[in-house]
Amino acid sequence: MAQITTGPRAIFSAPWVYDLAQNLVGANRSRARLVRDHLRLRPGMRLLDLGCGTAAMLHHLPRDVAYVGVDLSESYIESARREFGARGEFHCGDIARTAPDVFGTFDVVVANGLLHHLDDGPVRNMLRVARTVLRAGGHLVTIDPCFDPGQSRLARLVITHDRGRNVRTLAGYAELAREMFTTVEPRLRDDMLRIPYTHAVLECRP
Numbered sequence: 001m002a003q004i005t006t007g008p009r010a011i012f013s014a015p016w017v018y019d020l021a022q023n024l025v026g027a028n029r030s031r032a033r034l035v036r037d038h039l040r041l042r043p044g045m046r047l048l049d050l051g052c053g054t055a056a057m058l059h060h061l062p063r064d065v066a067y068v069g070v071d072l073s074e075s076y077i078e079s080a081r082r083e084f085g086a087r088g089e090f091h092c093g094d095i096a097r098t099a100p101d102v103f104g105t106f107d108v109v110v111a112n113g114l115l116h117h118l119d120d121g122p123v124r125n126m127l128r129v130a131r132t133v134l135r136a137g138g139h140l141v142t143i144d145p146c147f148d149p150g151q152s153r154l155a156r157l158v159i160t161h162d163r164g165r166n167v168r169t170l171a172g173y174a175e176l177a178r179e180m181f182t183t184v185e186p187r188l189r190d191d192m193l194r195i196p197y198t199h200a201v202l203e204c205r206p
């Protein structure tokens, strides 16, 4: 099981509980910084959001960027459709299995908090999907919690209790991405959330 969905953490399956918990720790700030520092969007671009959750990323995107979101959770996708309607396209699907050509082509693919929910095999499929749908000059951006010898004990403790069962080191994420992408720029960030936390951000180009 790559993601814990039973016990006390089952409550996060409800979209409003998930959004509330995310907002309390500063996930909106994290999404805004991800857009500002890593997505490099320009008017008219097409963006694919893998593991989009309730599509909260849309709050931070310019309106002239076309958005397609995919998530495993039907309730998250229903919530996204209710909230954003025609502002984007929302698909329920397992990105670890989805055929690469079903969503069209994109300038930017983003996976915010997805890789640490997936075992290595499904990560490889997700990376293959991203590489296949990217247009010339496009890039993939991933961001996930990570373990690092330099992080605080509190950050490590919080990350250890994440629902995702595949938290890796920065090098661990980058090594997988390099199997599929020629250029991978890894970066550690501890300034994304309001709580002690360490993120691994990868910018990947075919």
Ligand SMILES: C[S@@+](CC[C@H](N)C(=O)[O-])C[C@H]1O[C@@H](n2cnc3c(N)ncnc32)[C@H](O)[C@@H]1O
Pocket (backbone or CB within 6 Å): 003, 022, 031, 050, 051, 052, 053, 054, 055, 056, 057, 070, 071, 072, 073, 076, 093, 094, 095, 096, 111, 112, 113, 114, 117, 122
């Ligand atoms: C930490 S949440 C991040 C959600 C969203 N990106 C955000 O910024 O709020 C991880 C998301 O990945 C989704 N997910 C996990 N495994 C998946 C898979 N195999 N295919 C598609 N989505 C998946 C979960 O349903 C969840 O919504």
